[in-house]
Amino acid sequence: MYKQRGQTPQPSHRQELLVGMSPAEAIKRYHNQLTTFEMTEINEVETIYTIGSYRVSHLMTQKDDGTYKAHVGEQLLYRYLVQKVCGKGAFGQVLQCRDMKEGGRPVAIKISKVDKGETENAQIESKILMRIVGQNPDQNSLIKIENSFFFRRHFFIVTEILDINLYQFLTQHRANGIPRDLLKNIAREMVASLKHLIDIKIIHCDLKPENILFKDASRKNIKIIDFGSACTEFKNGFTYVQSRYYRAPEVMLGVPYDHAIDMWSFGCILVELVKVRPIFPAKDEKDLLDLMRVTIGMPPGWMIDAAKKRSLFFDDNDNLIQSEKPTLKPGLPDKYRTLANELRNEHDSDFVDFVQVSIEC
Numbered sequence: 001m002y003k004q005r006g007q008t009p010q011p012s013h014r015q016e017l018l019v020g021m022s023p024a025e026a027i028k029r030y031h032n033q034l035t036t037f038e039m040t041e042i043n044e045v046e047t048i049y050t051i052g053s054y055r056v057s058h059l060m061t062q063k064d065d066g067t068y069k070a071h072v073g074e075q076l077l078y079r080y081l082v083q084k085v086c087g088k089g090a091f092g093q094v095l096q097c098r099d100m101k102e103g104g105r106p107v108a109i110k111i112s113k114v115d116k117g118e119t120e121n122a123q124i125e126s127k128i129l130m131r132i133v134g135q136n137p138d139q140n141s142l143i144k145i146e147n148s149f150f151f152r153r154h155f156f157i158v159t160e161i162l163d164i165n166l167y168q169f170l171t172q173h174r175a176n177g178i179p180r181d182l183l184k185n186i187a188r189e190m191v192a193s194l195k196h197l198i199d200i201k202i203i204h205c206d207l208k209p210e211n212i213l214f215k216d217a218s219r220k221n222i223k224i225i226d227f228g229s230a231c232t233e234f235k236n237g238f239t240y241v242q243s244r245y246y247r248a249p250e251v252m253l254g255v256p257y258d259h260a261i262d263m264w265s266f267g268c269i270l271v272e273l274v275k276v277r278p279i280f281p282a283k284d285e286k287d288l289l290d291l292m293r294v295t296i297g298m299p300p301g302w303m304i305d306a307a308k309k310r311s312l313f314f315d316d317n318d319n320l321i322q323s324e325k326p327t328l329k330p331g332l333p334d335k336y337r338t339l340a341n342e343l344r345n346e347h348d349s350d351f352v353d354f355v356q357v358s359i360e361c
Helices: 023-030 036-044 116-135 166-172 180-199 249-253 260-275 285-295 301-306 349-360
Strands: 080-089 092-099 105-112 145-151 154-160 212-214 222-224
Touching (some): 116 145, 116 154, 116 180, 166 212, 180 222, 249 285, 249 301, 260 349
Antiparallel strands (some): 092 105, 105 154
16 A cells, blocks of 8 residues: 555545546646646546546555545546445445546446456456447447546446346345246346357356346346456366356366356356245355256266366265265255256246256257
């Protein structure tokens, strides 16, 4: 962290809406409101749209873990005004901001930590998002990137603003579950989006309810977000992908994967939307494989034979090594957790077949 220099940042009650102007013009007009640090920094930006209402007089813009230290009313790139922090993660954080170049239109901004690995991942994600837009700008169910830039040593990705995610929606509707028509619409839009990703050779690698957001408050259409783990092909360095509940068997076993792992996650998500709980709520990967075994059967023989991590799951006699924290109760018949039983009385056989096909793709 940088040492403090000069006066302590102070919030201001003024929040100027500027017509685009040069740094020199902005300094001339607002020099009495800018700190010494800002008077220097502003010259690094081509066009100024706002000076914000939170003054920064030093380089203490990041926390000990490298996260950007955002303040409500602060400007970013002298264009965006921070409204609130929407979420945080290992990558950094997401802010809701106003784009003052566009008259204050709401946007979301994802900020990477000041860390070589996180910065590189954010730049790769930006390139993937640009590829998605470039290949099909009218693709409505994939998050749309609007801008990306470096500012105060952090990398920023600007996207459209969206509503709540499917996990939050399920939490709110736990008693009644998701309406059938909405389920069909979500499935239809996700299939179209996954087809598009296959066409442009992108694997998402982290599909889960938290990464599927409603487009707006009407909650009729969805958007797939967070391409921070995405790739264009399997690489040996990217073997630990997907959140555990939605992790495909080839990822777990250490077998080269392709777009099929996204389809696996899609099938898991569909069941969760119906059951309002994960189909594979595993405590570890051994537990995950055992849940898969009793619900849909063991992975195919070729996959087990090719598994780099086979010894972690099977003993010398090819018996499954049990988890120390098994989800399945001892003595419970295997047939109890079959996919058909899991979805019994929830939907017709066509839906069961559809989920089965999704996870077997």
